[in-house]
Amino acid sequence: MVIAIGLEGSANKVGVGIIRDGEVLANCRQTYISPPGEGFLPRETAQHHREKIIGLVREALTVSGISPDKIDVVCYTKGPGMGAPLIMVALVARIIAQIWNKPIIGVNHCIGHIEMGRLITKCNDPTVLYVSGGNTQIIAYSQNRYRIFGETIDIAIGNCLDRFARVLKLSNDPSPGYNIEKMAEKGKKFLHLPYTVKGMDVSFSGILSNIEKQAPHLISSKQYTPEDLCYSLQETIFAMLVEITERAMSHCGSQEVLIVGGVGCNVRLQEMMNIMCEERGAKLYATDERFCIDNGAMIAQAGIEMFQSGTTTPWDLVTCTQRYRTDEVEVTWRS
Template sequence: MVTAIGFEGSANKLGIGIIRDGKVLSNVRHTYITPPGQGFQPRDTAKHHRDHILSVLRKALDNADVTPDEIDCVCYTKGPGMGAPLVAVAIVARTVAQLWNKPIVAVNHCIAHIEMGRLVTGADNPTVLYVSGGNTQVIAYLMNRYRIFGETIDIAVGNCLDRFARVLKLSNDPSPGYNIEQMAKRGKKFIELPYTVKGMDVSFSGILSYIEDIAQKKLDGGECTPEDLCFSLQETLFAMLVEITERAMAHCGSNEVLIVGGVGCNERLQQMMREMVEERGATLCATDERYCIDNGAMIAQAGWEMFSSGQVTPFNETWCTQRYRTDEVLVTWRDG
């Protein structure tokens, strides 16, 4: 049996999880929440992680009922993500690995989402839609790489939703995207917005600028409600994502779609994607907020796969990077 502990802190979620041969033993998370209308800054987020990481680590070990002696490898997020939070968590992971005398594994955050999704849903070789606050990609596996078929050319879909939540002064608890989702459920009027699909890529910055510009005018004029705007934004963004995912499925001959990343637990996105895949006779694989939202268990699972296939990171290479593309990683744990 191989037991891996994973440290995640690439954005405002601090998480530590423990995996043993595909079984989640613990998955503890603590989220940095800012006041309504505000985002989270790297320095403040890093301070949050430093303040809470030891208590999260203790809780993760207690929940899993394991001791450091039972841990086989320490895994941490190398990137992509925000620099200061990544480093704050990586320093603790490096320290723990030395104190416990354990090998360390540097994990790609995007790959971790995919591997956790495959573990939880049982997906075999799906077309992956990875949607979060910092990333938007359509991915498929081929010849020991996760290949990117399409992606955002500017901001991520989660970032677009979060920034519009700030315009409406929505609460960041539990997350701005979640609160937009709840408001969208009460929307009744569809406001037409720009629809920007460019081949297999998407663009969200123009849509955000447009809805920011018209929001106050339409709200002041009584033409729509905040709920209508949230509904319209979700419908437009998600339709774009479903379109490029379907095109990737057709290209790959895929019969599975796996949605991962924080935006992936949005029920409306899952519903729209399910309707598309069922029309194609395919299957949708999706999870809930325990595993869609950034967490330590996903880092442990990806690290477990890497470690079990013989990958260990030399200690002098245990650095972090804000930019670490999904297709940079050599996937040694899957058949070519």
């Protein structure tokens, strides 16, 4: 029986989770919310994490009923992510691992999402759609690696949604993507936008520039409402994701799709993906905001998998890597 504590802080969420052999004992989280119309900057985000993380560690220990001496391994997010927040969380992870005299493991953030999704949904060997504020990738496991079959060639889908939310001056509470989703549910009139799929890759920057340029005039002239524009943007970019996911499934002979990452909470994205899966006789797996959005439990779960396969991080390599690709990690825990 292995018990792991995981610390996550690659973006504006800071979380601490504790897992015991696949059982989530604690999953505590705080979000840095910037003012409407603004994004979150590394310095302010790191300061938020510094103020919250020790309290979250204490809360996780209390909620789980686990004392530090019972923990087998300390896990932290090595990357990818924003530099200052990553360093802040890694520093705390290193300190508590040394105080508690525990081994430490640096976890790839993307793989944390995948392993948490596999744990919660019990899927077998899915084609993975990883969609978040900083990442957009189509992934499948092959020969001890999570292989990237397609990805964004510029900005991530979550970044695209967040930046359009700033144009509309939407609140960042609880998240700009969530508020766009709620507005899109009320949209009725569809605006045709650039649809940019290039082989297995996608591009969102041109779509964003196009709708940013048109939005003020369309809204002021009452040709389209803000709800219409949210609806149009979602439908277009989600259709692009469904297309490349289906192509990856066909290539891999897969009958399962797993959606992970913060944008994976979006109900409309899940609906569109499920339609495609049903047409192929495949099955869709997704989770809710507890496990889709960045959290410490996912880092603990990936860390347990690594630890049980004999992997730990040497102390001189307890560092952060802002650009830490999913396919760089040797997956020693799957065959």
